[in-house]
Amino acid sequence: MSAGTEGKAGAVKGRTTVERTSDREVTVTRTINGPARLVFEAFTKAELFRQWWVPRSMGMTLLSCELDARVGGKYRLVFDHSPEPMAFFGTYVEVDPPRRLAWSNDEGGDGGSVTTVTFEDDGGRTRLVLRERYPSKEALDAAGTGAVDAMGETFEQLDELLVTLGERPAR
Amino acid sequence: MTARLDAAFAALSDPTRRGVLERLGRSDASISDLADKFAMTLTGMKKHVGVLEQAGLVTTRKVGRVRTCQLGPRRLEEETAWLERYRQRWDERFDALDAVVEELTRKEKSDERRNRR
Numbered sequence: 001m002s003a004g005t006e007g008k009a010g011a012v013k014g015r016t017t018v019e020r021t022s023d024r025e026v027t028v029t030r031t032i033n034g035p036a037r038l039v040f041e042a043f044t045k046a047e048l049f050r051q052w053w054v055p056r057s058m059g060m061t062l063l064s065c066e067l068d069a070r071v072g073g074k075y076r077l078v079f080d081h082s083p084e085p086m087a088f089f090g091t092y093v094e095v096d097p098p099r100r101l102a103w104s105n106d107e108g109g110d111g112g113s114v115t116t117v118t119f120e121d122d123g124g125r126t127r128l129v130l131r132e133r134y135p136s137k138e139a140l141d142a143a144g145t146g147a148v149d150a151m152g153e154t155f156e157q158l159d160e161l162l163v164t165l166g167e168r169p170a171r
Numbered sequence: 172m173t174a175r176l177d178a179a180f181a182a183l184s185d186p187t188r189r190g191v192l193e194r195l196g197r198s199d200a201s202i203s204d205l206a207d208k209f210a211m212t213l214t215g216m217k218k219h220v221g222v223l224e225q226a227g228l229v230t231t232r233k234v235g236r237v238r239t240c241q242l243g244p245r246r247l248e249e250e251t252a253w254l255e256r257y258r259q260r261w262d263e264r265f266d267a268l269d270a271v272v273e274e275l276t277r278k279e280k281s282d283e284r285r286n287r288r
Contacts (some may be wrong), residue, residue: 015262015265016258016261016262016265017258018254018255018257018258018261019254020254023198023199026254026257028257028258028261030261030262030265032265032268032269032272033269033272033273033276034269034272034273034275034276035276038272038275038276038279039268039272041275042268042271042272042275048271048275051267051271052264052267052268052270052271053264053267055263055264055266055267057263058260058263126272128265130261137198138197138198
């Protein structure tokens with residue numbers, strides 16, 4: 001009865017790929033060691049979801065987690081945060097077990113993204129493709145604190161440059 | 172180095188070119204978009220973009236017949252760093268998901284064995 005169920009324990013680092021698939025969409029792909037049916041459950045059942053969505057290394061504590069994974073159903077995650085708890089919430093837009101799941105991220109108001117996950121069975125493993133789509137490029141940049149901050153820096157540098165150069169005698 | 176500073180200074184001495192940089196800070200744009208926006212000819216805008224490009228403040232790429240402009244190389248580096256931070260976050264999360272799913276799989280298999288007895 002020792003049918004090779006030991007599997008490969010321990011997750012190998014760095015198997016997740018991220019790609020900016022358009023100026024307002026980021027796509028994350030990863031293969032998970034288990035059937036799509038179970039991976040889908042881990043996304044939609046609160047008691048499972050809370051075990052992985054906030055890995056310890058993130059340094060955040062999940063105070064509560066409510067998932068009503070039906071089309072039009074709501075979810076709400078509350079994190080311990082100072083000075084007051086921080087909530088992430090939204091609505092399930094597509095629920096098609098065990099193939100496809102999509103929800104809106106509404107905590108940010110109008111700039112909120114929609115997250116779509118597809119689960120593809122691949123011989124006992126599941127290929128996950130997760131897309132985060134923002135209403136505009138600006139919203140994506142703002143969410144990531146990436147390009148927008150970089151832009152600020154670029155202009156700061158230009159300002160410094162202008163000040164430095166302005167001190168030179170005019171030609 | 173001085174030559175580059177001179178080029179940057181010359182590029183920034185013009186209000187239209189400073190406007191173009193601000194505009195590209197919001198999103199990439201084609202040369203004809205920029206020409207429209209600043210109410211000038213295509214040739215005039217090409218010259219301005221050329222000056223910004225030489226100063227390293229802007230890069231352009233041609234797709235088909237359209238030349239698109241974006242802010243210079245520095246911004247691209249920042250964007251790559253952003254993607255890497257984002258990737259690490261998801262990687263950690265999915266490592267944890269892997270552990271949860273493996274545990275579920277293990278449980279299911281041992282339940283099956285028990286039920287078969």
